[in-house]
Amino acid sequence: MSTPAIAPVQTLLHQAAALLVYQSVLKGDVGQAFLTLLQALRHAERNTAAENIDCLRAYGDWFSALADCKQSWQDYLLTQLLNAENPFTQQVQRTDLSDLAPALIAAARHDLQVLQQMYMCSSQQLSQSVKVAAHLTVAPVAWGQEAAPHLHWLRSTLDVVDHWGEALEPLAAHYRQHGVGLLARYKALRWQSGQLVGIATPDPIQVTDLVGYEAQKEALLKNTAFLLNGYPALHVLLYGSRGSGKSSLVKGLLHRYGAAGLRLIEVAKADLVALPAIVETLRDLPQKFIIFVDDLSFEEDEDAYKALKVVLEGNLTARSQNVVVYATSNRRHLIREFFGDRPRPSDGDEIHAWDTVQEKLSFSDRFGLTLTFEPADQKTYLQMIHHLAKQAHITLDAAALEHQALQWATRHNGRSGRSARQFIDFLSADLAMN
Structure with missing residues (x-):
């Protein structure tokens, strides 16, 4: 792809206003600052002192916005293009390009060629334009940022076509694979206040960080592989000892399979009705x-479990083949039961009281796969300690390490993966400061 001189400012403004489906690409802070700069450059042609100052301010705002996002103007546009949510991208991720309305395809091609013109506006060229418009002797500093490696495939794809509209098929394939x-x-999200919210810094735990419970x-890995490969996968209940790594194991799946299209959505117990x-x-x-539900259990008077039951068992709507529930709990029977719940000959409230009891006891059975995490024995605990110590580059004598680790378990939270992690974190900091 060649890089000719940028189009006239008036043409760029008209083209930006003519976007049909990809308007969101220019709606962020950087995009809006870019349009404001174009407006300022157009008005500066009148050559009044006040408007020249506006041009300088607009350039400064655009420069600052790029510095905030730590991207070049070109990489910013490409990122917005890949993440764009509009009628074209929403539909093409679900169906073949050939099945879309011809008008929608034509609109997408048109917008891509418009965005190509915006892409041609390098920071150096815009800096020079501001120098001329504001009658400066020296051009303002041009924003520079190293090209992002993860965008290399898209830059290479666009470089070999004359018009970006010709790259619609690889873009459509990207939307289908990555959303x-x-x-x-x-890749990690949570349900919050009635909507999905992205998690910018998910827990970095890796499956390989966890020792024991092989x-x-x-x-769990096998069941997740079934899901990713389009085979029926089971809902999973991970229950057992606190601190045994149940939650960490689920979180670690994201880093193992995120590149393969896996998304992890955290839903709090209070939001199960949704x-x-x-x-x-x-x-x-x-x-x-x-769908990840951590530390799941219900009191006897809670009925939020009914919404979870619908998802686990289904209703008249066919079960979604791309969604499973992974829940962790310290209790095997998720609904709290009291001895008073059990029917006695004197019960007068419910004739079929055993049905209620059985519903409570069997709720956890509705998970297709139940994985039990028993308390770690001393051998497993020490394996965890040595594994984590190696990762933390702790070179303490093995006997001394084990002695301190066992003392820590006795004085603190017992033998568990969580306790091992806390001990290693404390020991790493202690050794670093001494």
Whole structure:
């Protein structure tokens, strides 16, 4: 792709106003600052002192916006293009390009060629334009940023076509694989205040960081692989000892399979009533989703479990094949039961009281796969300690390390993966300061 001189400012403004489906590309702070700069350059042609100052301010705002996002103007445009959520990207991620309305395809091609003109505006060229418009002796500093490696494939794709509209097919394939909007920007999300919210810095834990419970780990990895490859996958309940790594194992799946289209959505127990609606939102999207419910249990008077039951068992709506629920709990029976719940000959409130009891006891059975995490024995605990110590580059004598680790377990939270991690973190800081 050649890089001719930028189009006249008036032409660029007209083209930006003529975008049909990709308007969101220019709606962020950087895009709006770019349009404001173009407006200022156009008005500066009148050559009044006040408007020359406006031009300088507009350039400064655009420069600052690029510095904030730590991207070049070109990389910013490409990122916005990949993440754009509009009628074209939403539809093409669900269906073949050939099945879309011809008018929608034509609109997308038109917009891509417009964005190509915006892409041609390098920071150096705009700096020179400001120098001329404001009658400066020296051009303002041009923003520079190293090209992002993850955008190399798109730059290479666009470099070999004369018009960006010709690159519609590889873009459509990207939208199908990686999603659009929030799902393109984030691999981890949470349901909050009635909507999905992206998690910018998910827990960096890796599956390989976890020692012990190898059978449980293998079963969970296998079930997740089923999901990613389009086979029926089971809902999973991970229950057992606190601090055994149940939650960490689920979080670690994101880093193992995120590049393969996996998305992890955290839903708090208080928001379980929205679970059927969340699943319907995700249905038919190309990505695969794990709905993660941590520390799950219900009091006897709570009925939020009914919404979870609908998702686990289904209703008249067919089960979504791209969504599974992974829940962790310290309790095998998720609904709290009291001895008073059990029917006695004197019960007068409910004739079939055992049905209620059985519903409570069998709720956890509705998960297709139940993985049990028993308390770590001393051998497993010490394996965790040595594994984490190696990762932390701790070179303490093995006997001394084990002695201190066992003392820590006795004085603190017992033998568990969590306790091992806390000990290693404390020891690393202590050794670093001494």
